[in-house]
Amino acid sequence: LNNRAEPSRSGKPLLERLAGSTAGPPPVWLMRQAGRYLPEYRELRASAGSFLELCYTPELAAEVTLQPVRRFAIDAAILFSDILVVPDALGIEVRFVAGEGPQLEPVRTRSRVERLDPDRVRTHLAPVIETVRRVRADLPAKVALIGFAGAPWTVAAYAIEGCGSRDFLEARRLARSQPELVAELIDVLCEATIAYLIAQIDAGAEVVQLFDSWAGVLPTDELERWCLEPARRIVTQIGAERPGVPVILFPRGAGVSYPCFADLGPAGLALDTTVPIDWAARSLSRPGLCLQGNLDPVALLGPEAAMLESARTILEATAGRPHIFNLGHGVLPDTRPETVSRLVSYLKSVEL
Amino acid sequence: LNNRAEPSRSGKPLLERLAGSTAGPPPVWLMRQAGRYLPEYRELRASAGSFLELCYTPELAAEVTLQPVRRFAIDAAILFSDILVVPDALGIEVRFVAGEGPQLEPVRTRSRVERLDPDRVRTHLAPVIETVRRVRADLPAKVALIGFAGAPWTVAAYAIEGCGSRDFLEARRLARSQPELVAELIDVLCEATIAYLIAQIDAGAEVVQLFDSWAGVLPTDELERWCLEPARRIVTQIGAERPGVPVILFPRGAGVSYPCFADLGPAGLALDTTVPIDWAARSLSRPGLCLQGNLDPVALLGPEAAMLESARTILEATAGRPHIFNLGHGVLPDTRPETVSRLVSYLKSVEL
Numbered sequence: 105l106n107n108r109a110e111p112s113r114s115g116k117p118l119l120e121r122l123a124g125s126t127a128g129p130p131p132v133w134l135m136r137q138a139g140r141y142l143p144e145y146r147e148l149r150a151s152a153g154s155f156l157e158l159c160y161t162p163e164l165a166a167e168v169t170l171q172p173v174r175r176f177a178i179d180a181a182i183l184f185s186d187i188l189v190v191p192d193a194l195g196i197e198v199r200f201v202a203g204e205g206p207q208l209e210p211v212r213t214r215s216r217v218e219r220l221d222p223d224r225v226r227t228h229l230a231p232v233i234e235t236v237r238r239v240r241a242d243l244p245a246k247v248a249l250i251g252f253a254g255a256p257w258t259v260a261a262y263a264i265e266g267c268g269s270r271d272f273l274e275a276r277r278l279a280r281s282q283p284e285l286v287a288e289l290i291d292v293l294c295e296a297t298i299a300y301l302i303a304q305i306d307a308g309a310e311v312v313q314l315f316d317s318w319a320g321v322l323p324t325d326e327l328e329r330w331c332l333e334p335a336r337r338i339v340t341q342i343g344a345e346r347p348g349v350p351v352i353l354f355p356r357g358a359g360v361s362y363p364c365f366a367d368l369g370p371a372g373l374a375l376d377t378t379v380p381i382d383w384a385a386r387s388l389s390r391p392g393l394c395l396q397g398n399l400d401p402v403a404l405l406g407p408e409a410a411m412l413e414s415a416r417t418i419l420e421a422t423a424g425r426p427h428i429f430n431l432g433h434g435v436l437p438d439t440r441p442e443t444v445s446r447l448v449s450y451l452k453s454v455e456l
Numbered sequence: 457l458n459n460r461a462e463p464s465r466s467g468k469p470l471l472e473r474l475a476g477s478t479a480g481p482p483p484v485w486l487m488r489q490a491g492r493y494l495p496e497y498r499e500l501r502a503s504a505g506s507f508l509e510l511c512y513t514p515e516l517a518a519e520v521t522l523q524p525v526r527r528f529a530i531d532a533a534i535l536f537s538d539i540l541v542v543p544d545a546l547g548i549e550v551r552f553v554a555g556e557g558p559q560l561e562p563v564r565t566r567s568r569v570e571r572l573d574p575d576r577v578r579t580h581l582a583p584v585i586e587t588v589r590r591v592r593a594d595l596p597a598k599v600a601l602i603g604f605a606g607a608p609w610t611v612a613a614y615a616i617e618g619c620g621s622r623d624f625l626e627a628r629r630l631a632r633s634q635p636e637l638v639a640e641l642i643d644v645l646c647e648a649t650i651a652y653l654i655a656q657i658d659a660g661a662e663v664v665q666l667f668d669s670w671a672g673v674l675p676t677d678e679l680e681r682w683c684l685e686p687a688r689r690i691v692t693q694i695g696a697e698r699p700g701v702p703v704i705l706f707p708r709g710a711g712v713s714y715p716c717f718a719d720l721g722p723a724g725l726a727l728d729t730t731v732p733i734d735w736a737a738r739s740l741s742r743p744g745l746c747l748q749g750n751l752d753p754v755a756l757l758g759p760e761a762a763m764l765e766s767a768r769t770i771l772e773a774t775a776g777r778p779h780i781f782n783l784g785h786g787v788l789p790d791t792r793p794e795t796v797s798r799l800v801s802y803l804k805s806v807e808l
Contacts, residue, residue, distance in 0.1 A: 270622045273754065273788070280758035323752045323784070324732040325766070357672075359711025360735050380676040383712050400675045402625065406632035414677070432675070436625070 118179045118248040119310055121426050122350040122371045124392040130419065130427045131179035132451050133250070134444065136434030137172040138184045142441055144171050155200040156192065159185050160231040166238040173247055175441060176448045179428075180248045180311070181239055183304065185232050187254025187315055190296055191263050193228035194220040210266035212278060217289045222296045229300060233307045240308025251309030253300050255316035255338075255355075256293035257330040260286065272321050279326060286330070294334050298341050305346050313352040313374065314338060320357015320376075327361055336368050343369075352396060356433070366390050377401070377432030381421040395422055398432035404439045404447065411443070412450050423456055470531045470600040471662060473778050474702040474723045476744040482771065482779045483531035484803050485602070486796065488786030489524040490536045494793055496523050507552035508544065511537050512583040518590040525599055527793060528800045531780075532600045532663070533591055535656065537584050539606025539667055542648055543615050545580035546572040562618035564630060569641045574648045581652060585659045592660025603661030605653050607668035607690075607707075608645035609682040612638065624673050631678060638682070646686050650693050657698050665704040665726065666690060672709015672728075679713055688720050695721075704748060708785070718742050729753070729784030733773040747774055750784035756791045756799065763795070764802050775808055 117131040139145055145168055152158040159165055168184040188206055192198040197209040211217060240249050254262075262268065264275040264286070279286045301312045319331045339351050350371030357376060358365060366373055366388045375384050375397035384395055399418060403411040418429065429451050435444070469483040491497055497520055504510040511517055520536040540558055544550040549561040563569060592601050606614075614620065616627040616638070631638045653664045671683045691703050702723030709728060710717060718725055718740045727736050727749035736747055751770060755763040770781065781803050787796070 276752075276754045277757050280752075280754050280762065320730060323729045323750075323766075325769070326752075327730075357709075357711075357730070359709075359730055360714075360732055361730075362712075377675045378672060378679075378709070378711055378713075380712055398675075400628075400632075400678075402628045402632050405629050410632065414675075417677070 116179070116246055116248045116310070118428060119350070121428055122311060122352075122394050124394070124426055126424060126426055129452055129454070130422070130429045132429040132448055133178045133180035133182060134172075134431050134435050135182075137176070137178065137182065137444075138168045139435065140437040141435055141439040141444075142171055142175070155186070156189070156198065159189055162231050162234040162238055165232070165235040166242065169235065169239045170242060172444075173244065176444055177452055178448060179246070180250050181243055182250040182313070183232070183236055183239065183252060183309065185235070185252070187252075187259060187317070188262060189229060189232060190225065190253060190259055190293065190300060193225045193300075194222065194292065194296060195224060196220070196263055205268040206262065208262055208266050210274075211263040211289065212274075214285050214288070217285060217292065220289075220292050222292055222299065225296045225299050226303060229303070233303050236304050236307040236309055248310045249308055250311045250313055250352075251301060251304030252313045252315060253297045255314045255319070255331065256290045256297060256334040257322070258316050258318045259293050259297075260289050260330070261318045261321070263289070272318055276321060276326075279330060283329075290330060290334055294337055298338055301338070301342060302345060305342075305349050311350045311352060311372075312342065313354055313372075316353070316355045316358075318357070319355040320359070324361065327358070328364075331355060331358075332364055332368065335365065335370075339368050339370050350394075352394075363387055366393055372396050372428065374398075374430065375432060379432070381418050385421045385425065392426065394426035394428060396428040396430050398430065401431045401433050401436045401439070404431075404443045405436060408443070408446060411447065415447060415450060416454065416456075419451075419454060419456055468531070468598055468600045468662070470780060471702070473780055474663060474704075474746050476746070476778055478776060478778055481804055481806070482774070482781045484781040484800055485530045485532035485534065486524075486783050486787050487534075489528070489530065489534065489796075490520050491787065492789040493787055493791040494523055494527070507538070508541070508550065511541055514583050514586040514590055517584070517587040518594065521587065521591045522594060524796075525596065528796055529804055530800060531598070532602050533595060534602040534665070535584070535588055535591065535604060535661065537587070537604070539604075539611060539669070540614060541581060541584060542577065542605060542611055542645065542652060545577045545652075546574065546644065546648060547576060548572070548615055557620040558614065560615055560618050562626075563615040563641065564626075566637050566640070569637060569644065572641075572644050574644055574651065577648045577651050578655060581655070585655050588656050588659040588661055600662045601660055602663045602665055602704075603653060603656030604665040604667060605649045607666045607671070607683065608642045608649060608686040609674070610668050610670045611645050611649075612641050612682070613670045613673070615641065624670055628673060628678075631682060635681075642682060642686055646689055650690055653690070653694060654697060657694075657701050663702045663704060663724075664694065665706055665724075668705070668707045668710075670709070671707040672711070676713065679710070680716075683707060683710075684713075684716055684720065687717065687722075691720050691722050702746075704746075715739055718745055724748050724780065726750075726782065727784060731784070733770050737773045737777065744778065746778035746780060748780040748782050750782065753783045753785050753788045753791070756783075756795045757788060760795070760798060763799065767799060767802060768806065768808075771803075771806065771808055
């Protein structure tokens with residue numbers, strides 16, 4: 105536990121909520137709260153090099169992380185980075201092509217998987233860890249710092265497919281036809297992800313969120329093997345090695361299988377836009393489990409009254425249990441920053 | 457009811473199952489059972505004109521519909537057509553560009569919606585109706601004929617977006633910002649869809665399936681308005697105008713909201729690949745409701761033993777209740793026809 109930043113739970117609404125408190129209005133942060141919809145981000149982005157260079161430049165990445173904290177009365181900053189820095193660190197070539205999404209060197213053979221080097225995570229991702237350290241030092245006292253990583257299946261899906269995809273057919277096909285090979289890849293990714301998250305925690309991340317953005321493309325039996333089992337391992341190992349640090353799972357698209365993720369014992373469970381919030385409040389009822397979500401980001405592009413009504417529905421359904429307000433997916437690039445301000449101030453002032 | 461083909465339920469396993477029978481092995485058909493994975497389809501397709509011309513040429517479309525019936529011991533033929541023939545009939549320009557997916561003239565304004573002409577459905581889609589008539593005349597005695605249409609939301613999503621999409625953001629945005637306009641479009645599509653399905657029934661379709669392929673992009677409150685309400689209207693009106701003709705709903709991605717579709721009272725409910733089959737058998741328990749699905753099409757690309765094991769899991773979970781075996785999504789183009797043969801003969805011979 106050397107080098108670990110001191111926990112400072114008291115006084116941070118997000119951490120109190122993740123520890124089971126229900127006092128006061130729910131804390132709020134938004135997925136992709138830093139990014140393209142903010143003019144200050146676009147300005148900084150235009151002067152930086154590639155997207156990965158931005159992620160690997162602590163001064164700039166810390167600035168981007170802090171931008172939404174300066175603008176909005178949000179309760180958490182989330183490290184500005186990308187889930188694909190882990191495959192990049194492992195030695196898989198990753199390129200972000202503007203307007204096309206990420207391109208990766210496809211990983212589909214045993215010999216390629218065997219050449220992946222989990223030890224590179226600590227060295228290659230040292231600049232990201234330095235970003236965490238800087239952000240933590242500069243955060244207002246009440247604002248918590250969230251670290252994150254992509255879940256092994258989601259990262260494996262990109263690495264196998266070689267790019268983003270609607271259905272990740274090549275990844276699912278390989279998982280079905282060569283499960284031992286994919287198990288080996290998932291295993292390497294689990295190890296790298298745990299090391300990476302622990303490094304973030306030791307540098308000052310007070311919460312970590314695991315993004316399984318493509319859990320929703322898998323049928324049940326494969327969800328168990330490729331998503332639930334790795335999440336169990338990560339939650340358990342972080343719980344053992346850094347006890348008390350809350351883990352939030354975000355198994356996007358898990359639908360009917362959300363309760364299986366609740367059963368893994370994370371502090372928080374992030375709901376995607378399609379999860380009926382009243383069903384979640386009823387069915388994801390492990391004592392103390394903090395729900396997070398799940399306003400549709402599209403609501404921020406529509407009329408304000410309808411957006412606030414949708415937000416209110418979420419607050420009403422989750423009243424009386426630990427809940428962190430968030431979107432069910434990331435802030436959309438067309439969102440007006442004023443709309444985010446309006447939403448956050450509504451959440452801070454609403455009386456149910 | 458003039459011109460209506462006589463129902464001939466007795467002796468057709470698919471129709472008996474949809475009427476609540478559980479006797480014998482489950483009937484089987486596969487979504488996209490006609491199509492690119494079949495060499496005889498590819499040959500015919502190469503000699504035809506555009507994809508829409510193929511859909512509008514009864515001789516060829518009937519031949520394509522019948523191809524899988526000749527090859528496999530399946531219990532149903534499904535009309536070979538496309539969900540986008542309805543917007544095409546309404547006057548929205550639709551083009552199928554090889555390798556790019558469908559391109560549509562985007563429909564985003566009131567004046568454009570008001571110029572859509574539901575009366576064109578019967579005339580413009582007369583060749584499709586003629587295809588139904590021909591197929592029905594040529595079908596083996598035990599094989600049922602399934603007609604289909606896209607659900608209003610899914611068709612509206614394509615029409616608004618102007619193309620396929622991972623998240624149908626423009627469609628969701630318009631639904632949120634101009635709900636009255638989208639309601640008007642959905643209304644026209646409901647009317648056109650009902651007229652189209654009834655024409656298919658009168659020409660010989662013995663079952664109709666409503667494909668809501670993009671139900672899964674909507675949050676709950678919008679799912680109610682854009683998917684459940686139109687499905688309710690369609691199920692109710694077909695039930696009233698053509699009593700006894702079973703309707704199968706396929707709200708792909710509906711997840712936790714599947715029970716709401718069961719509550720609409722369709723004869724059948726098609727499950728996508730992500731629905732846990734044991735959960736479905738337990739939770740979608742309206743007496744007599746026939747479940748359909750839901751093997752992952754990717755299973756047909758992997759080892760045979762694993763495919764048959766997955767199929768068996770589905771049979772075991774649905775034993776003792778009405779169930780039609782199917783995939784949870786369409787047959788993939790890389791599927792070997794021999795694999796489909798193997799799957800079908802397994803299903804016909806397995807003892808649980």
